[in-house]
Every structure is written in structure tokens, then in C-alpha cells.
Amino acid sequence: MLIIEVCVGSSCYLRGAPEVIASLQKLIVEHAPGRIEIKGTFCLEKCTQQGVTVRFQGRVFPGVEPGEETQLFEKEILPALSAEPE
Numbered sequence: 001m002l003i004i005e006v007c008v009g010s011s012c013y014l015r016g017a018p019e020v021i022a023s024l025q026k027l028i029v030e031h032a033p034g035r036i037e038i039k040g041t042f043c044l045e046k047c048t049q050q051g052v053t054v055r056f057q058g059r060v061f062p063g064v065e066p067g068e069e070t071q072l073f074e075k076e077i078l079p080a081l082s083a084e085p086e
């Protein structure tokens, strides 16, 4: 099981964390149901002027704007998924 952590600290929450989580959940259902879990996390100390901070496999992606999560999913998460045993 892969885990995506989405910051739900106050800054990220206001900058769209709920929308990013909802969109990631849809992508997981479409591409990898039951193989990826989303967890909320407190401030990852990468608050930016825009977007939400996401952590995946120890890598931190700050500034993910609602609408950009598909790109993150396709570029970073799907390749990692194909390396994971089902």
C-alpha cells in the first residue's frame, strides 16, 4: 500500500487541501483502487504563497494547486505504483 500525505495545516487547508484530496481520491479510484491510501498530515513546514504541500515516499512537493494534482499523480505516483507488487 502506497501512502500519499496531504498537508491539512491551516495554510494548506485554505489553499485547497480539501479539493486536492478529493481529486486524488478520484484518481486513485480510477487508476489504483485499494492500492493507495491518502492521509492528512499537519504542517510540513513548506507553506508557500500558493498551493498545498504533498508528501509521497519521503519526497515533499510544495505548492500543489488544486487542478495540478493530476499532473503530480501521473508523473510521480503512477510510476511508483507500477514498481509496487499488487
Ligand code: FES
Pocket (backbone or CB within 6 Å): 007, 008, 009, 010, 011, 012, 013, 042, 043, 044, 045, 046, 047, 048, 052, 053
Ligand atoms: S500548512 Fe501545509 S506546509 Fe504548512
